[in-house]
Amino acid sequence: MPITILSVDDSKMVRMLVSKAFKKFDCRVLEASNGLEGMAIAAQEKPDLILLDFTMPVMDGMEMLDMLRSHDDLKTVPVVMLTAERSRDMLAEFAKKGVRDYLVKPFREQEIVERVGRIVPLVVPVA
C-alpha cells in the first residue's frame, strides 16, 4: 500500500518540487496551499507524513501544527517543517511542538527524500 504524503505550501513551485522528488517512489503526494486546506485534507485522508510550510496565508504552519496536535486522529502524524527562514527562536518552537524534522529552503531533492525516508518507508516500485 502506498504511503501518503501531504505537502502544504502556498508556493505552487515548492509543491511541484515535492511531488517531483517523490515521483519515483510508491507514494501518493497530496497538495494544499494553506493550513486550512491542509487540515481538511489531513482529516479526510489521514496522511502518513505532512510536509508543512511555515509561512502561509489564511492559516500558517504553526497554527496548523497546533490544530494537528489537538486532533485525536492526527496528533501523532509526523510533521517535517519547510521554511525559508532559520531563526533560533523558530527552531526552538519546532522542537517544543514535536516537529520531527525541518528543512530550510533552498533544499536539494535528495535531501528531502533522505529526511522523509528516515521517518516513513520509501519504496521504489518494481517495474
Add this chain to the structure above:
Amino acid sequence: MNTDLEVILEAAAKNVFSTMLSFNVEFQKLDGSFFDGGEHVAGTVGITGAFNGMVYLYSSAPFARQMTCSLLGMKDSEIEGNEMVNDAMGELTNMMAGFIKSRLDNAGCRCVMTIPSVIRGRDFKIEPVSGVIRKTIYFQSSGGKVLVEALLKATS
C-alpha cells in the same frame, strides 16, 4: 551594514543557485546597464520589521525560463506561458530574501517577509528614496546574467 549586506547577498545567491539549480555563480562588476533591450523578469519580496525594504532578483526572460527548467527538471517545451516562470522567479527570490531575513534575525534585527511578486518589462529601474541602504551584486551563471539588489532602511 553596507559591507555585511553585500556579503550576505553573495552568500544567498551562491546558496540558492547551487542548491536549487546546480548553477555556479561568478561575481563580476557590472559595466553599463543590465538591460539589453530584451524582455526581463524581476522577482521581488518585501522585508519589514527592524529593517524595511525589498529584495529583487533580475534576469532576462529567456534565462528566467532556463532557470525554471532547471528548477523543475523540465524541458523548455514543457513550460507553458509565463505562469511557471513567474512562480519560479518568485520562489527563488523568496529563498534569497529568506536567507537575508535569517541573517538579520540572528543579528537581533527581527523582520518578516511579504509574499513574492514579479515584474516584467524591457527597461525598468527601481530607485530608492534617500536614507536607504542599496546593495547590488551581479553575476553570470550557466550562460545567463543575474542581478540581485537589496534596498533596506533601518526603522529605529
